[in-house]
Amino acid sequence: xxxxxxxxxxxxxxxxxxxxxxxxxxxxxxxxxxxxxxxxxxxxxxxxxxxxxxxxxxxxxxxxxxxxxxxxxxxxxxxxxxxxxxxxxxxxxxxxxxxxxxxxxxxxxxxxxxxxxxxxxxxxxxxxxxxxxxxxxxxxxxxxxxxxxxxxxxxxxxxxxxxxxxxxxxxxxxxxxxxxxxxxxxxxxxxxxxxxxxxxxxxxxxxxxxxxxxxxxxxxxxxxxxxxxxxxxxxxxxxxxxxxxxxxxxxxxxxxxxxxxxxxxxxxxxxxxxxxxxxxxxxxxxxxxxxxxxxxxxxxxxxxxxxxxxxxxxxxxxxxxxxxxxxxxxxxxxxxxxxxxxxxxxxxxxxxxxxxxxxxxxxxxxxxxxxxxxxxxxxxxxxxxxxxxxxxxxxxxxxxxxxxxxxxxxxxxxxxx
Amino acid sequence: xxxxxxxxxxxxxxxxxxxxxxxxxxxxxxxxxxxxxxxxxxxxxxxxxxxxxxxxxxxxxxxxxxxxxxxxxxxxxxxxxxxxxxxxxxxxxxxxxxxxxxxxxxxxxxxxxxxxxxxxxxxxxxxxxxxxxxxxxxxxxxxxxxxxxxxxxxxxxxxxxxxxxxxxxxxxxxxxxxxxxxxxxxxxxxxxxxxxxxxxxxxxxxxxxxxxxxxxxxxxxxxxxxxxxxxxxxxxxxxxxxxxxxxxxxxxxxxxxxxxxxxxxxxxxxxxxxxxxxxxxxxxxxxxxxxxxxxxxxxxxxxxxxxxxxxxxxxxxxxxxxxxxxxxxxxxxxxxxxxxxxxxxxxxxxxxxxxxxxxxxxxxxxxxxxxxxxxxxxxxxxxxxxxxxxxxxxxxxxxxxxxxxxxxxxxxxxxxx
Numbered sequence: 001x002x003x004x005x006x007x008x009x010x011x012x013x014x015x016x017x018x019x020x021x022x023x024x025x026x027x028x029x030x031x032x033x034x035x036x037x038x039x040x041x042x043x044x045x046x047x048x049x050x051x052x053x054x055x056x057x058x059x060x061x062x063x064x065x066x067x068x069x070x071x072x073x074x075x076x077x078x079x080x081x082x083x084x085x086x087x088x089x090x091x092x093x094x095x096x097x098x099x100x101x102x103x104x105x106x107x108x109x110x111x112x113x114x115x116x117x118x119x120x121x122x123x124x125x126x127x128x129x130x131x132x133x134x135x136x137x138x139x140x141x142x143x144x145x146x147x148x149x150x151x152x153x154x155x156x157x158x159x160x161x162x163x164x165x166x167x168x169x170x171x172x173x174x175x176x177x178x179x180x181x182x183x184x185x186x187x188x189x190x191x192x193x194x195x196x197x198x199x200x201x202x203x204x205x206x207x208x209x210x211x212x213x214x215x216x217x218x219x220x221x222x223x224x225x226x227x228x229x230x231x232x233x234x235x236x237x238x239x240x241x242x243x244x245x246x247x248x249x250x251x252x253x254x255x256x257x258x259x260x261x262x263x264x265x266x267x268x269x270x271x272x273x274x275x276x277x278x279x280x281x282x283x284x285x286x287x288x289x290x291x292x293x294x295x296x297x298x299x300x301x302x303x304x305x306x307x308x309x310x311x312x313x314x315x316x317x318x319x320x321x322x323x324x325x326x327x328x329x330x331x332x333x334x335x336x337x338x339x340x341x342x343x344x345x346x347x348x349x350x351x352x353x354x355x356x357x358x359x360x361x362x363x364x365x366x367x368x369x370x371x372x373x374x375x376x377x378x379x380x381x382x383x384x385x386x387x388x389x390x391x392x393x394x395x396x397x398x399x400x401x402x403x404x405x406x407x408x409x410x411x412x413x414x415x416x417x
Numbered sequence: 418x419x420x421x422x423x424x425x426x427x428x429x430x431x432x433x434x435x436x437x438x439x440x441x442x443x444x445x446x447x448x449x450x451x452x453x454x455x456x457x458x459x460x461x462x463x464x465x466x467x468x469x470x471x472x473x474x475x476x477x478x479x480x481x482x483x484x485x486x487x488x489x490x491x492x493x494x495x496x497x498x499x500x501x502x503x504x505x506x507x508x509x510x511x512x513x514x515x516x517x518x519x520x521x522x523x524x525x526x527x528x529x530x531x532x533x534x535x536x537x538x539x540x541x542x543x544x545x546x547x548x549x550x551x552x553x554x555x556x557x558x559x560x561x562x563x564x565x566x567x568x569x570x571x572x573x574x575x576x577x578x579x580x581x582x583x584x585x586x587x588x589x590x591x592x593x594x595x596x597x598x599x600x601x602x603x604x605x606x607x608x609x610x611x612x613x614x615x616x617x618x619x620x621x622x623x624x625x626x627x628x629x630x631x632x633x634x635x636x637x638x639x640x641x642x643x644x645x646x647x648x649x650x651x652x653x654x655x656x657x658x659x660x661x662x663x664x665x666x667x668x669x670x671x672x673x674x675x676x677x678x679x680x681x682x683x684x685x686x687x688x689x690x691x692x693x694x695x696x697x698x699x700x701x702x703x704x705x706x707x708x709x710x711x712x713x714x715x716x717x718x719x720x721x722x723x724x725x726x727x728x729x730x731x732x733x734x735x736x737x738x739x740x741x742x743x744x745x746x747x748x749x750x751x752x753x754x755x756x757x758x759x760x761x762x763x764x765x766x767x768x769x770x771x772x773x774x775x776x777x778x779x780x781x782x783x784x785x786x787x788x789x790x791x792x793x794x795x796x797x798x799x800x801x802x803x804x805x806x807x808x809x810x811x812x813x814x815x816x817x818x819x820x821x822x823x824x825x826x827x828x829x830x831x832x833x834x
Contacts, residue, residue, distance in 0.1 A: 020773030022742055095740055126741070139741065140767035144796035157715025158741065159765045159794065166767075166796035210718060230715070236722035239736050243714040268818040269719065269794070297660040298574025298647070301627060302686065305653030319656050323512055324543070324556065324575065325439055348576045350557035350583075356437030377576065377686070379561035379583035401685040 001195050003089040004121060005130040005177055007035055007064035011056055011087070013078050014069035014094075015039030017047045022093065023069045024048075025139035026127075030067065033135040038063060056081040065089045067127060067137045072096030075123065076108050083116025091137050092122035098183050098245030099124055106245070110185045124244060125182030126158035129165065131175035132201070138162075149174010150203035151280050152196045154189060156182060156244045160208040160228070160269065167273055172390040173280045176201040183245050190215045197223055206276045211246035217257045224279060224413060226264045228272040229254055262416045264409050274397065274406030278373060281393040284414045285371045287341030289316040290407075293334045295326035296348035299375050303344065303400035310404050312411035316340045324351045328361035335370065342407070345394075346375040349385045358385070366392050375403055418612050420506040421538060422547040422594055424452055424481035427554075428473055428504070430495050431486035431511075432456030434464045439510065440486045441465075442556035443544075447484065450552040455480060473498040482506045484544060484554045489513030492540065493525050500533025508554050509539035515600050515662030516541055523662070527602045541661060542599030543575035546582065548592035549618070555579075566591010567620035568697050569613045571606060573599060573661045577625045577645070577686065584690055589807040590697045593618040600662050607632045614640055623693045628663035634674045641696060641830060643681045645689040646671055679833045681826050691814060691823030695790060698810040701831045702788045704758030706733040707824075710751045712743035713765035716792050720761065720817035727821050729828035733757045741768045745778035752787065759824070762811075763792040766802045775802070783809050792820055 010030050016023030027039050027048055037050050038059045044052040053059050056066070056078065066087045068078050072094050082090055090113070097106040106123070113120045121127060127137030131148045140162055146169040153175060155161035161180045168175055176199065179192055189212055196202045197220070207227045231240035232251040240246035258265045266272035290313050294300045300319045307315050320338070322330045331354075335343060349355060365372065374389055374396040376382050386396045397403035427447050433440030440458070444465055447454050454467050455476045461469040470476050473483070473495065483504050485495050489511050499507055507530070514523040523540070530537045538544060544554030548565040557579055563586040570592060572578035578597045585592055593616065596609055606629055613619045614637070624644045648657035649668035657663035675682045683689035707730050709717045717736045724730050737755070739747045748771075752760060766772060782789065791806055791813040793799050803813045814820035 020744070020770050022770065025769040139769055140765075141769045141772050142798035143767050144798075155715075157713070157718070159713030159715040159763075161715075162765070162767055163716075163794035166794075166799070170796050208715065228719075230719040230722050232722045233725035235725050235732055236718055239714070239718040239721040242735055242738065243718050268723075268816060269716070270816045270818075296574070296576030297656070298572075298576040298578075298625065299580075299686070301574070301653055301656040301660050302645075302647040304656040305647050305649045306685075308650035308652050315652055318659055321659065327437075346576075348557075348579070350560050350579055352442040352556055352558045353437050353439065355558050377580035377583075379587050381559035381561075382583070399685060399687045401687075 003064045004091070004128050005135065007089070009036040009038065009062060009064050011038040011040055011059060011063045011066045012069070013040040013056065013066060015041045015047050015052065017044050022139040025141065026067055026069055026093065026137055029136055029138050033133065035135065056085050059085070063087045065091070067091045067093060069093045072102065072105055072123070076112055079109060079112040079118060082118050083112070088118055090118055090120050091125070091127040092120055093125060093127060093137070093139070095124035097123045097185065099243055106183060106185050113186055120186040121179060122182045123185055126161065126180040129175070129178035131177060144169035146173060146175045148176070150176055150201060151276060152176045152199070152202040152205045153178040154192050154196070154205065155180050155208040156184070156210045157208050164206060164273065171277055172393070173277065190219065193219055193225070197221060204276060204279055206272070210240035210244045211249065212254065217261050221261060221263065224264065226266060226272060226275050227258065228266045228269060262413055264413050266409070267405065270399065270402045271406050271409070274402045275409055277395045278406055278410055281395045282371055282373070284410060285342050288312055288411050289314050289340050290342040290344055291316045291338050291340035292319045292344045292346065293322065293331060293338070294319060294346035295322045295324055295351055295354055296346065297321045299377060299400050300346045303375065303404055306401050306404035310408035312408050312415060313404065324348065325353050326351070327353050328357035328364070331361055332364050335368070342371045342373065344373050344375065344403070347385070349376055349382050350378055362388055362392065365394065373397070373403060373407065375400060420481045421508070421545050422552065424506070426453040426455065426479060426481050428455040428457055428476060428480045428483045429486070430457040430473065430483060432458045432464050432469065434461050439556040442558065443484055443486055443510065443554055446553055446555050450550065452552065473502050476502070480504045482508065484508045484510060486510045489519065489522055489540070493529055496526060496529040496535060499535050500529070505535055507535055507537050508542070508544040509537055510542060510544060510554070510556070512541035514540045514602065516660055523600060523602050530603055537603035538596060539599045540602055543578065543597040546592070546595035548594060561586035563590060563592045565593070566697070567593055567618060568693060569593045569616070569619040569622045570595040571609050571613070571622065572597050572625040573601070573627045574625050581623060581690065588694055589810065590694065607636065610636055610642070614638060621693060621696055623689070627657035627661045628666065629671065634678050638678060638680065641681065643683060643689060643692050644675065645683045645686060679830055681830050683826070684822065687816065687819045688823050688826070691819045692826055694812045695823055695827055698812045699788055699790070701827060702759050705729055705828050706731050706757050707759040707761055708733045708755050708757035709736045709761045709763065710739065710748060710755070711736060711763035712739045712741055712768055712771055713763065714738045716794060716817050717761070717763045720792065720821055723818050723821035727825035729825050729832060730821065741765065742770050743768070744770050745774035745781070748778055749781050752785070759788045759790065761790050761792065761820070764802070766793055766799050767795055779805055779809065782811065790814070790820060790824060792817060
């Protein structure tokens with residue numbers, strides 16, 4: 001797996017000289033990572049300042065990783081060439097395989113790779129990202145990329161994958177490794193989860209899956225895994241099949257398997273992101289008694305409604321409503337007096353008495369670490385404050401339901417450990 | 418009601434000279450609106466450049482509206498003074514009444530007002546906002562305020578109220594009128610909804626309530642009403658009682674009443690906002706057949722899962738997956754060929770082939786209006802694109818569940834009409 005994340009040299013087959021084409025963008029991103037690059041395109045002498053080769057065969061020197069972005073049919077021959085060049089790691093970006101009904105073509109791809117001992121990530125994916133050095137095989141642009149950290153991402157959707165990366169970047173959460181593995185013709189979630197459970201840099205694993213087999217649940221999991229699975233009912237299963245060739249599975253059985261292995265499953269993307277965010281920023285709470293402290297109670301009242309069904313959360317007492325006249329000192333006072341395991345702080349940053357003094361609050365929160373989760377709704381000014389909270393690694397939410405349900409799932413995980 | 422929204426002169430009782438105090442901030446906001454202002458504070462000669470009065474009695478000249486921000490106990494006397502000065506409209510910002518257990522005090526407030534024919538909004542609220550001229554009685558700062566438009570807001574939570582205002586401002590949705598009515602000691606939702614149903618400037622009404630009576634549901638509703646109600650179970654009801662003195666009501670009965678009168682109720686804040694957003698930007702769809710067009714199918718697969726239980730939406734066909742190589746032309750092509758009532762466009766703006774050409778897409782979408790709803794997940798760059806969609810009045814979402822459920826509730830409303 002190492003050469004997927006830390007290749008010293010990369011060949012991009014299907015490299016394009018036209019800006020906006022997938023083969024151009026991948027090449028550009030790989031060049032920017034600083035590794036040695038071999039663009040392969042029979043119709044070009046040079047692209048983006050790099051000598052271009054007619055085929056892999058023409059390349060001198062060792063190639064650690066090949067990234068393929070040509071038509072599906074052409075991929076088979078390219079794998080053959082990879083095999084003969086002793087390239088053992090390949091990312092096949094191209095779609096048009098099992099998900100398009102071309103089962104036979106995907107089978108040929110797999111067989112060809114197996115013949116030479118070539119490992120394939122994909123097809124029909126966006127490849128890899130290494131959080132440590134930003135190496136990636138993406139054809140995306142204008143992305144906010146996260147710093148290096150200990151959250152790993154496995155995904156069968158490039159779209160959800162980059163949404164996670166950008167979300168983490170904007171919440172000050174770091175990423176170790178990212179693999180978009182598409183149709184999983186070869187490398188699959190069973191192999192990837194084992195790799196990540198053993199990977200020293202990874203402490204939490206986030207997975208978006210459309211198909212996940214029984215074999216996955218036979219693994220040995222010491223690190224928390226959070227899964228968002230789609231393909232739950234007829235419509236979704238049909239869509240998943242057309243997207244990654246996923247086979248229909250029973251969602252109840254999936255959820256049961258998760259509970260057995262203490263794998264956390266999320267009901268939707270926001271909950272998925274919320275759960276990972278809380279664990280990454282604050283860890284797992286040591287107890288489940290929660291107090292709410294607020295200067296504007298509306299959202300907290302709604303949070304209490306969601307707590308009704310959140311059976312792993314214990315609301316310790318009535319909402320501590322400091323009212324709209326609350327200052328930083330009022331919050332600090334209330335927190336100091338409170339021995340709850342979890343403190344849900346709802347902030348109305350727009351309320352002037354708080355605005356006048358919140359810098360003091362931030363300083364104090366930084367020095368007095370507790371299991372804080374926050375709720376704050378608003379526009380640009382509130383967004384700035386939420387970024388400050390993220391810097392302090394205090395997870396902040398805008399929707400009470402997501403906060404409560406995410407926390408509830410974490411507490412359930414904690415109790416089952 | 419007019420004088421609540423268009424006062425020519427306003428007295429602020431409890432005005433403060435100290436920045437950050439509620440009485441200061443309200444005064445500042447009222448001054449900024451340009452109306453004639455009379456600060457009342459026995460300890461000051463002048464605040465923010467305005468002559469300050471020892472009491473209301475000392476004020477010469479007519480006062481259309483009084484905004485009161487003194488201790489609860491003192492409010493009674495102030496109402497008496499309002500009565501004697503023939504001020505018929507009062508906003509009581511102050512808390513410390515029914516919600517704090519002071520039922521008797523709130524009763525006295527009501528009686529005192531009734532004695533003089535004074536109408537009270539509040540107590541324990543943030544008052545009013547007029548979308549046409551930005552007049553407001555807020556003590557908030559740094560808010561993104563919306564333009565004038567046809568969405569009205571009624572709320573028993575100042576916090577949720579300003580979250581709506583800021584959300585609308587950032588989504589290019591205009592507001593006609595806003596009333597935060599707190600404990601509703603006098604003016605309540607029955608009177609307010611009638612006023613808004615008759616108000617020419619208002620076409621959609623958004624309500625956050627903690628308590629809502631049977632009388633409300635006897636009203637005659639021609640305009641769509643969307644309600645977010647908290648206080649659904651024991652925990653929430655307790656919290657609502659301590660927040661606005663709300664009485665416990667059965668949530669199932671509330672939902673039943675909504676269905677009978679075809680009032681839309683939202684399950685959470687995001688759905689609440691999503692429903693209003695769609696109606697405000699696109700109106701009500703003329704049919705329920707929906708097609709999905711995307712360049713990155715993950716979120717659409719999850720959307721299909723949520724469509725399984727969204728019984729008012731009919732998925733017309735398989736997801737139209739243009740893949741990551743899609744350009745603006747591919748989207749335009751796909752839309753032109755498609756006669757669905759509703760077009761769910763999922764955009765992966767980060768995919769370079771789309772990035773290269775999306776200006777062309779925006780131009781075309783503007784000239785070819787259909788019932789578009791969009792899904793786009795990402796960071797700062799995607800946020801910019803979502804703002805462009807908002808300018809085109811195309812509602813955009815980040816969570817498939819919220820999009821689908823909001824749309825489903827709108828279709829249910831449409832079918833019941």
